[in-house]
Amino acid sequence: xxxxxSGGRTLAAALLACALAALTACGTTSENAPKxxxxxxATPAKCGPNGKYTIGMSQANVAEPYRQRMDDDIRKAAATVxxxxxxxxxxxxxxxxxxxxxxxxxxQQIDLLIISPNEATPLTAPVKRAYDKGxxxxxxxxxxxxxxxTTWIGADNVDIGKQAGQYxxxxxxxxxxxxxxxxxxxGSTPAKERSxxxxxxxxxxxxxxxxxxxxDWLRDKGQxxxxxxxxxxxxxxxxxxENDPMAEGARIAAQNAGKTDLVxxxxxxxxxxxxxxxxxxxxxLSATLLYPTGGKEAIDAAKQILIDCKQLPxxxxxxxxxxTKDNADQVYSELNKG
Numbered sequence: 001x002x003x004x005x006s007g008g009r010t011l012a013a014a015l016l017a018c019a020l021a022a023l024t025a026c027g028t029t030s031e032n033a034p035k036x037x038x039x040x041x042a043t044p045a046k047c048g049p050n051g052k053y054t055i056g057m058s059q060a061n062v063a064e065p066y067r068q069r070m071d072d073d074i075r076k077a078a079a080t081v082x083x084x085x086x087x088x089x090x091x092x093x094x095x096x097x098x099x100x101x102x103x104x105x106x107x108q109q110i111d112l113l114i115i116s117p118n119e120a121t122p123l124t125a126p127v128k129r130a131y132d133k134g135x136x137x138x139x140x141x142x143x144x145x146x147x148x149x150t151t152w153i154g155a156d157n158v159d160i161g162k163q164a165g166q167y168x169x170x171x172x173x174x175x176x177x178x179x180x181x182x183x184x185x186x187g188s189t190p191a192k193e194r195s196x197x198x199x200x201x202x203x204x205x206x207x208x209x210x211x212x213x214x215x216d217w218l219r220d221k222g223q224x225x226x227x228x229x230x231x232x233x234x235x236x237x238x239x240x241x242e243n244d245p246m247a248e249g250a251r252i253a254a255q256n257a258g259k260t261d262l263v264x265x266x267x268x269x270x271x272x273x274x275x276x277x278x279x280x281x282x283x284x285l286s287a288t289l290l291y292p293t294g295g296k297e298a299i300d301a302a303k304q305i306l307i308d309c310k311q312l313p314x315x316x317x318x319x320x321x322x323x324t325k326d327n328a329d330q331v332y333s334e335l336n337k338g
Contacts, residue, residue, distance in 0.1 A: 044136050046111060047309040053112065055086045055302060056105030060118040060142065060188075061093040064217050065245060065275065066268050066293065070116065070140070073295025081303060093185070093216070095122035102126040106133065112306060114298050116140040119187035124148075136305045140294050143189040151301060151312040153294040155320050157193035158200075160289050163322055164240060164265060165201015167287060172263050176206020177237040180229045182215040182222050182246045194242045194267065210236065215246040222246025226253035238263035244276030244288055251284050267291055269323050271335035281328040290331070292318040 046053070055078070062068045071088055078086045089105070091098030095118050103126060105113060113130045117123035120143055128148035131137050137149040168179070181198070184191035191214075202209075211229045215222035222245060230236060230253060239254075239262065241247035247266030254262040269276045269290040276288035297316065304310040323331050 044111065044305060044309075045134055047306050049083070049307050051083060051306070053083055053085070053302075053306045054108070054110045055084055055112045055114060056102070056108070056110040057086055057088045058098055058102050058105065058113065058115040058117075059088060059090050060098065060116050061217075062090045063092070064243075065270060065272070066217075066243065066291070067116065069270055069272065070293035070295045073293045074114070074298060077296045077299035081299065081307075083307060084299070084302065091118050093118055095119055098123060099126045102130065106130055106135070110135065112136045112138070112302050114138045114140055114302070117142045117144055117188075119185065120144050120189050121187065136302075138298050138301055140298055141190070147314065150305070151314060151316055153297050153301065153316045153318065155291050155318045157190045158197040160267060160291065160320050161194035161197025161199075161242075162201040163197075163289060163320070164194075164267065164287075165198040165203075167201075167265070167322060168207055168238065168240065169202050169205035172265070172286060173205075173207055173238060176208070178208050178210045178233065178235055179238045179240060180211040180213070180226070180233065180236050181209055182225055182229075182239060182241040182250060183212055184214070184242045184246075185216045186214050188217075191242060198240060215241070215249070217243050217246065219245035219249040221249070223249030223253050226250035227256065230254065230257045230259065236262070238286075239265075241266045243291075244268040244270065244279060244285070247276070247285050247288075248279060251279075269321075269331070271332050277323060277328050277332040277335075280323055280325055281332070283325065287322060287324045290319075290321045290323060292320075294318055 057074055059067055059071055078084045089101040098118050113135055124145040127137055127144045131148045139149045139152045141154045143152060183195055210233050213225035213229055215225050239250045241250055244266035247264050250264050263286050266276050266285050266288045269288045271277055279285045280288050301312055304312060
């Protein structure tokens, strides 16, 4: 009996030692790491400070200033990490093109994928393909369906829309009024969430939405839609635009319609000369809300995954701020420090 017991203890000790060795090895490989639902290991198969890593960045459409700034922020942050090489792809607002570009990245055996999807549903499958292969996937700004990704990084678009609605109800049109809404690209999650939040923000007020139109996040289309909106509803008192470029387009349409004092708000607040902060400071927009690009945060997340071999939370929510003429210059200076 004594001999059997001793052998059992010896076997148990050996198994425990093997388990500890497997855990210790996760600094360089995760082949033996536990896999959560979805098939991805807790850490990637290749990680550690001595490696070299290729990151694929799939961008929805760099014709939008916000997305160009996002790519610029990623480049700037990645330049400080000698282990990283980032390859960029522009889908030019084409779902099928973005699917193809993601699959090309996978064929190139990238070590991590960053994606800002053009639309949620069409990009869900390629994101899942990457995730199921064990490639960490950072979904940036816009979302996909389901949870087959490593982490999502972005601001709370429902809250942003709600803040915009509350600002209309309490400050811009406290006695109510008729407004038009310029929505983003249908099928992209921020468009729906910013609309849902805005409707929640104006709930209970005397504000009436008399017209809505899809501007697809683009300035020229925003101008065309606002022009048609103002012709059909000349009594509109304000326009809520779901991003700054469409809001700038709406300002041109308002000027052409002789409505130079029309209240127009946007979202993004890019700290560049052509961005929403300067537009608010100059009086072209009544307000905007900051929507961080998440570019720096994406590279920080990539460092934690690939270099530090760490796990990340499923959601990383970035902060926002309402910007009016009172604080536009201050916020611009703060965001451009350094």
